[in-house]
Amino acid sequence: MDILNNLSNGASVALSASNLLMCFLGVLIGTLIGVLPGLGPIATISILLPISFDMEPVTAIIMLCGVYYGAMYGGSTTSILVNIPGEVASIVTCLDGYQMARQGRAGPALGMSAFGSFIGGTVSIVGLMLVAPMLARFALRFGPPEFFALALLGLTMVTYLSAGSVVKAWIMAVAGIAISTIGMDPVGGVTRFTLGRITLMDGLGIAPVSMGIFGIAEVLTNIEEGISRQEVFQAKITGLFPTLKDWADSKWAIIRGALIGFFFGIIPGAGGGITTFMAYGVEKRLSKYPEKFGKGAIEGVASPETANNAAVSGGLVPLISLGIPPNAVMAVLVGAFIIHGIQPGPLFIGRHPDLFWGLITSMYIGNAMLLVLNLPLIGIWIRILKIPYDILSPLIFLFCFLGAYGLNNNIYEVLIMILFGIFGYFTRKFEFEGAPFLLGMVLGPIIEMHFRQSLLYGDPLIFFKRSISVVFLSISLFLLITGFFRTFKKKREQLQRALEEP
Amino acid sequence: MFEGILLKKGHQNLIASIFWLMIGLLLSIWSTRYQVGGLLQPGPGFLPFGLGLALIFLSVFLFLREAREHPTTAHEAPIPSLARGRKKMAYTVLILLLVTFLFEKIGYLFTIFFFISSLMWGVTSRGWRTILLVALCSTLCIYFLFVLLLKQQLPIGPLGV
Numbered sequence: 001m002d003i004l005n006n007l008s009n010g011a012s013v014a015l016s017a018s019n020l021l022m023c024f025l026g027v028l029i030g031t032l033i034g035v036l037p038g039l040g041p042i043a044t045i046s047i048l049l050p051i052s053f054d055m056e057p058v059t060a061i062i063m064l065c066g067v068y069y070g071a072m073y074g075g076s077t078t079s080i081l082v083n084i085p086g087e088v089a090s091i092v093t094c095l096d097g098y099q100m101a102r103q104g105r106a107g108p109a110l111g112m113s114a115f116g117s118f119i120g121g122t123v124s125i126v127g128l129m130l131v132a133p134m135l136a137r138f139a140l141r142f143g144p145p146e147f148f149a150l151a152l153l154g155l156t157m158v159t160y161l162s163a164g165s166v167v168k169a170w171i172m173a174v175a176g177i178a179i180s181t182i183g184m185d186p187v188g189g190v191t192r193f194t195l196g197r198i199t200l201m202d203g204l205g206i207a208p209v210s211m212g213i214f215g216i217a218e219v220l221t222n223i224e225e226g227i228s229r230q231e232v233f234q235a236k237i238t239g240l241f242p243t244l245k246d247w248a249d250s251k252w253a254i255i256r257g258a259l260i261g262f263f264f265g266i267i268p269g270a271g272g273g274i275t276t277f278m279a280y281g282v283e284k285r286l287s288k289y290p291e292k293f294g295k296g297a298i299e300g301v302a303s304p305e306t307a308n309n310a311a312v313s314g315g316l317v318p319l320i321s322l323g324i325p326p327n328a329v330m331a332v333l334v335g336a337f338i339i340h341g342i343q344p345g346p347l348f349i350g351r352h353p354d355l356f357w358g359l360i361t362s363m364y365i366g367n368a369m370l371l372v373l374n375l376p377l378i379g380i381w382i383r384i385l386k387i388p389y390d391i392l393s394p395l396i397f398l399f400c401f402l403g404a405y406g407l408n409n410n411i412y413e414v415l416i417m418i419l420f421g422i423f424g425y426f427t428r429k430f431e432f433e434g435a436p437f438l439l440g441m442v443l444g445p446i447i448e449m450h451f452r453q454s455l456l457y458g459d460p461l462i463f464f465k466r467s468i469s470v471v472f473l474s475i476s477l478f479l480l481i482t483g484f485f486r487t488f489k490k491k492r493e494q495l496q497r498a499l500e501e502p
Numbered sequence: 503m504f505e506g507i508l509l510k511k512g513h514q515n516l517i518a519s520i521f522w523l524m525i526g527l528l529l530s531i532w533s534t535r536y537q538v539g540g541l542l543q544p545g546p547g548f549l550p551f552g553l554g555l556a557l558i559f560l561s562v563f564l565f566l567r568e569a570r571e572h573p574t575t576a577h578e579a580p581i582p583s584l585a586r587g588r589k590k591m592a593y594t595v596l597i598l599l600l601v602t603f604l605f606e607k608i609g610y611l612f613t614i615f616f617f618i619s620s621l622m623w624g625v626t627s628r629g630w631r632t633i634l635l636v637a638l639c640s641t642l643c644i645y646f647l648f649v650l651l652l653k654q655q656l657p658i659g660p661l662g663v
Contacts, residue, residue, distance in 0.1 A: 051652055167567070171522050171560045178529055178553045185536075185546040192536055192546055216598075223594055223625055224587035390626035391636055394618045397598065398640060401617075405605070406654050414602050422595060430518045448549045460541040 003129065010357030014365055019059050023362045026063035027370050030070020034087055035078055035381045039396050041071040041087070042438075043215030045332045046207040047403030049339065057340035058355045062362040064336050068329055069121055069312045069363065073370045076113040076305050077381050080106060089308035092276045096293065096300030103296050107239035108246050112298055113305040114374045115242065116254050120306035121367040124262040124313035128320075129360050131266075132349065136321035139346035145463050147323075148450035149472035151443045154324045156476040157268040158436050159483065166483040169436045172427070176440020177447065179204055186449040199412040206335040206442060208404045208417040210328070213434040215400045216421025219393050221428055237382075240375050242298070250302035253283050257306030264307075265314020268326035268439075275314075279307035313363065319344050320356065324443070328435040331442040519565035522557055530554025593624040609659020615641045 013019060033044045045064050052060035075090030080097035093113065100109040142150070155173050162169035182193045183203030194200040242250070257279045264275045283303040284293045293300050318324045323345030325331040337344050342352060349356045404417040424434055454462050463469050530551055537545030601617045619637035622628060648654045 050654070165564075167560055167564050168518075171557065171564070174553050174556045174560065175522075175525070178525075178550060178557070181550045181553070188546050190536060190546040192550065193532065220591050220594060224591040226587050390622065390628065393625065394621040394636075395640060397594075397621065398614065398617065398644065401598075401601070402644065402648060402654070402656070405656070406648075409655055411602060411606055414605070418595070418598050418602060421598075425591070430514050432518070451549070452544050455542065455544060458542070 006353065006357045007129075007361060009354065010359075010361035013058055013354050013358030014062065014361035018056075019062050019358065019362060020365070022055065022059045022063040023066050023366045024369055026066020027070035027073075027366045028373065030067040030072075031074035031370065031374060031377075031381070032070075032384065033067070034071035034074020034076075034090075035384055036392065039399075040214055040218070041068045041329050042210050042332055043218075043400060044071070045329065045336065046211045046215070047399050049207045049332075049336055050403060050406030052336065053339070057337075057342055057352075058358045060336060060340055061333075061355060061359055062366075064333060065312075065316075065359060065363065066366050068333075069309060069366065070370060072121075072305075072308045072312060073114065073117050073374055074381070075308070076117070076301075077110065077374075077378070078385060080109045080113065080301070081382065082385060087308075089276050089311070090304075092280045092304040093301055095280070096295070096297050099294070099296035100298065100301065105239075105296065105298075107237045108242045108298065109301050110237065110378060111240040111375065112242045112246060112250055112302050114240075114371055116250070116257065116302040116306035117309040118367050118371040119254050120258045120261055120308070120310035121312065121370075122364060123258040124265070124310035125360060125363045125367070127262045127310075128313040128316055128363075132317050132321045132356075135317060136346045136349050139322050142322075142346065142468065143466070144450040144453035145457075145466050145469040146472070148447060148454055149463060149469040149476070150322060150324055151446045151450065153472045153476045154268040154318070154326065155436070155439060155443055155447075156479045156483075158327075158439050160479040161267075161274055162433050162436060164431050164433060166486065168432045172432050172434070173436040173440040176437040176442075177444035178440075179209070179437075180441045180444025181448070186445050187452045197412075199410065204416060204441075205407060205413065206332055206438070207407055208413045209420045209441060210332050210438055211400045211404055212417040212420025212422075213424035213427075213438065214328070215396065216417060217424025217428055217434070219396050220421060220425045222389065223393060237378060240378070246298050249298050252286075253279075253299040253303040254306045256282060256286075257303040258310045261307030261310025262314040265311030266317045266326065268318065268324065275307045275311045276304035279303040309367075320348055321346060323348070323446070325439065328438045331438050334442050515564060515568040519561045519568065522561035523565070526554050526557030526559075526561055528554075529557060590625050594621060597621050597624065606657040607659070609661070610656035611641055611645065612659055614644050 014023070029044065029048070030041065033039045033041065044067055048064060048067065052063060055063070071087055072089055075085060075087035076093050076097065079085045079090040079093035080101050083094050083098040085091040085094055097109045097113065100106065155177075159166055159169035159173050180203065182200055184191055184201060191201055260279045260282060261275045264278060280293075280300060280303055283299050284290050287293065287297075287299065289297070315326050315330050318326050319330045319333065323334075323343065325334050334344060342348070342355065400417060401414055404414045405411065407413045427434060427437075459465070463473060531554075533547040533550035533554060536547030536550070538547040538551050539545030597617065597620050601613055604616070605613045615637050618640045619633050622633045622636060623630075626633070649656060
């Protein structure tokens with residue numbers, strides 16, 4: 001009954017005219033940037049942050065979350081029609097989606113992707129609604145040592161699950177924490193590493209840094225590599241509604257995709273990207289016809305597309321109930337919460353029930369909007385896909401530029417964004433990932449504050465004397481050791497292969 | 503020479519590890535300016551000092567690993583040269599920095615027009631008519647979207663625009 005009451009209160013928030021409009025705008029912008037390769041949800045949410053300043057907190061969060069799950073919908077369109085993933089989470093969709101398009105089945109691929117996304121999104125919101133309050137109640141037992149250990153675990157997970165080298169991921173995470181120490185010390189109020197600049201007294205903002213690392217760096221790389229639009233699928237797209245056979249083939253893929261997406265989305269570092277690979281892998285392994293995968297199997301579209309949308313709500317669970325962002329998009333969302341004077345964590349749902357239940361209800365509405373919007377608008381997305389990249393790239397720069405300036409009407413924010421853009425460009429070239437850096441930057445103050453507060457107990461071994469903290473630290477240590485061993489093993493295999501080659 | 507170095511992955515990691523080693527050293531030395539303290543009473547310099555040491559450890563680890571495997575990576579096929587694209591990228595960064603410098607001095611309208619036109623001129627092979635048209639349309643769109651619709655305060659130049 002409680003849930004129904006809360007949902008009804010949430011509906012009264014989400015159905016207000018301004019919130020409905022912003023939810024619509026959020027999912028529309030999200031789909032647009034999902035369709036366009038080169039401007040992901042991280043940079044877009046950062047650009048939209050200054051615009052959200054004048055909004056009510058609930059309206060702003062509804063819009064920014066809409067951008068995130070909207071981008072998951074949009075990413076599949078590019079994967080299916082152009083064979084270029086709009087988002088990391090849509091890479092796997094290219095495998096079977098583009099093959100289906102080449103076989104004249106672009107319509108069912110797009111349709112199944114939209115329905116799968118809708119089902120995955122909706123199922124995972126139910127999960128979020130049930131799991132987040134339970135986890136928040138459990139987290140009320142946490143003190144500074146537990147939060148320190150949890151933040152450390154989050155960071156360890158992110159580095160462990162990074163696509164490349166674990167050592168490089170750790171370097172980026174440590175560098176991110178180091179960057180977060182610029183400005184006022186969270187315990188004593190001492191200013192550090194500011195070079196006497198007033199702009200740096202409050203530290204570096206997450207928005208200009210993320211716009212630089214994920215927006216500017218991406219476009220700089222594309223300009224260097226001379227990316228141009230590939231030919232967009234030209235034939236008329238028909239039959240967007242999947243047939244009964246398509247549904248029969250995809251039903252289990254959708255159910256499994258939703259569960260994998262939600263539960264693995266909760267794990268820090270897994271996010272949309274890894275969950276799609278997992279969902280696809282599971283489907284291929286369980287299929288009676290694994291040889292069909294990669295050649296246009298509709299399950300190969302349904303499963304990852306369901307999983308990446310389910311992972312959005314999964315990612316909101318640790319953010320809302322523990323205050324720990326599990327991926328880079330959520331790290332930027334933490335910035336949005338804090339800008340609006342809201343601290344995510346165990347007390348969040350109790351203190352801001354209107355925001356939590358309003359957001360939950362708006363996500364149900366947003367998912368329905370996306371389903372209704374996406375299929376009829378497919379023609380427009382195709383036309384947008386045809387905009388040449390040499391025209392699009394200056395516009396992306398321009399939006400990043402004005403977005404960074406709009407944060408504080410301060411040109412130094414733009415300069416910070418450009419500098420981190422250059423940094424992001426080089427880290428990409430040298431195969432260092434940006435996500436651990438951004439998460440380190442967000443988790444840095446949490447780690448430092450709780451670490452120093454824990455030591456006020458007067459016992460440096462306090463972290464090993466509290467059971468929850470011990471569990472988190474043990475998992476961290478296990479992941480750290482296995483992560484480094486995995487790197488060694490991989491390198492040894494590479495070395496062996498190189499030596500065996502004639 | 504720099505380009506040659508950049509083209510091999512093994513060398514890339516060696517250069518990266520030296521860079522991070524420098525950063526680690528800088529961070530640990532700089533953090534001693536603040537009170538570092540100890541485990542019982544950590545000061546504001548404690549975490550940065552620890553992070554500096556962690557960066558030094560990780561970069562040395564990366565360096566040693568790459569140095570040990572260097573003989574096998576030395577014969578790696580070089581990645582095709584991106585010299586032309588790199589020039590375009592450098593030009594883009596230069597324009598971005600120039601625009602940042604000009605933005606508050608000559609106002610947003612002129613800066614945006616200059617930004618789009620100069621960027622397209624350097625990055626694309628399109629004719630000047632298209633470039634001017636795109637620059638003009640973008641400037642007008644920004645004016646309507648950011649100034650009229652979103653009421654964002656953008657800097658005005660000496661001519662009042």
